Amino acid sequence: MADFARSDSGAVQTQLDRLAKLSPGGDRLGLERIVQLLDRLGRPQDRLPPVLHIAGTNGKGSTCAFLRAMLEAAGFNVHMFTSPHLVRFNERIRIAGKLVTDEQLAELLTEVLDCSQDIEPSFFEVATAAALLAFSRTPADACILEVGLGGRLDATNVVDRPLVCGIAGLGIDHRQWLGNRLSDIAGEKAAIAKRGVPLVTQRYSPPAAHQVQRKAEEAGAPWIGRGALWESRLIRGEIHYRDSHGALTLPMPSLPGRHQADNASLAVAMLRHQDVLTVAPEAMAKGIRSATWPARLQKLAAGPLTAMLPKGSELWIDGGHNASAARQVADHLRRTARDNLPLVLIFASLTTKDPRAMLKPFAGLASEIHTVPIADYDCRPPTALAELAAELGFRASGNETVEQALGRVGQPARVLIFGSLYLAGEVFRANGEIPD
Structure with a gap:
């Protein structure tokens, strides 16, 4: 499926037109092109603030929104890269809390495309490179990266040592890339696991959970699974969360749907299982109430x-x-x-x-x-x-x-x-x- 964007900015549209001619289009998994491109750009992935990396079939975007809202409520400046955009390409890249401007975006795309001529990167690979380049040049306290497709071969999977990884809900999707079984999909997404980095996940069916466990063990990542090392329940309109650090009572999200309580709980679990960014329960509650994410009910x-x-x-x-x-x-x-x-x-x-x-x-x-x-x-x-x-x-x-x-x-x-x-x-x- 070819991806593309249009912009009301002439400078941005000029670069998007270049990208359309340069890229063969469609989903292209694999790390060879993005690694080569980032090498030419000076490996910006090595100069990021602490990274929170999130995969999943459903809920990963909302989980990113909750993470950002909680971290900002705690006073942190946060970079965030998500996909796809809905109306403007700019929506994908948030630099220290603010959407990338047209001027910034035009300059970033120009720099990335100037290095891309013989690589033929995909649309998503160029977007990822532009985001990482922007994030490497602007100070911030944290960086949230949403996986585009799968995990193992996704362009965001170039950060060698994130702070914490998370996997949201799993479902059957992108079969042509990830397989026909939920366990296959789970294995692809769990391959974002890194040695010594907590892998925090929702609760899954036994076959899918087995694959997550296997990938975590292969990577040397501690697996922090829901139902084993953390839990969350809805009781009388509140989220009751618990883990080894203790229990929390948190509000329901402003985002509609019971499933958003699951996404908010995953964000809480990710923050509770890292030791670099301190987020108090009050900031978690404020973030849960204030988080927004467009086109979700x-x-x-x-x-x-x-x-x-x-x-x-x-x-x-x-x-x-x-x-x-x-x-x-x-x-x-x-x-x-x-x-x-x-x-x-x-x-x-x-x-x-x-x-x-x-x-x-x-x-x-x-x-x-x-x-x-x-x-x-x-x-x-x-x-x-x-x-x-x-x-x-x-x-x-x-x-x-x-x-x-x-x-x-x-x-x-x-x-x-x-x-x-x-x-x-x-x-x-x-x-x-x-x-x-």
Whole structure:
């Protein structure tokens, strides 16, 4: 799947155009190109502040957001690299708490691309190199790196000695790269483990847990697994966390969904199992309450798209793109809907995803499904998705645009746009909401 970006800055767009011509596009795993590129740039990965490295199928981005919020609440300056961006490339790189500016980004991309001519790096490899270069030149107290795809061969896996590593929720995704079994996927993601560096994880099925344990042992990394060395439970609307350091009672996150309590707890566990950055429980609680992460069960503000819906409607978006994310979203909506608003799903899917598995959790919940394409990406035809939805028992229609799909909502409803972070970015732009 070819990745790309557009920018309103002419200087940035010039470099993005260079990247599009230079890179063959698509996902390309392997460390040879990124290592060669970083060597030419003076190995910026060796000059970073303490690194917190996070992998996972679902929840790793939210875990990064919780880590950043907690660390900043404790008074630290934090770099952060995440992917993908929703509207602007700048969203991927946060330097000491602030999004990279267009001027900074143009200069970083120019420098990286000038060193890349015979390497043919991927889009993600160039983004990673630009982020590491920026982080190496600006003082900060911590650096959060989100794995892009997998872990073992991901471009972020070039830091020899991070402070702590974490793995969020696991699910079946990217089968062509990571394997068809959850245990295979677990092994790929656990390969970010480094000798002597704590590997903090969620609780997994026995086959997946066995692979995580095996990878940790091979690397010489202490495995800090949920259920063994730390635990977290929801009791009467609070997170009750415990580990060998003691027990904490923490608030529920402002991010909707019970699964966000799991992500916040993983962030707490990562911070509690390192000894460089001191984060008091009060800062953890403040970070959990203040953390934001766009396109995760987010209610859209007033704008051109929300204005298209009948009065009394709500427009929500979630960038989930696999079966486990769909189950989490559907579970949240079942538990929290206290009114009679019907749920209408506006849905899209890349060709690499399993739309049947993503739609099944909404059976008996969504009153109708309107399918749409994802502009500029290799996606499943809306008509084919609508036929699949009809086979599953939904009232469904295929549409050429999100606007056309919204126009089919004839009565007040809770409308959820779901199926892809790329679709989420398209929707944010159309509604005039630019994540910052």
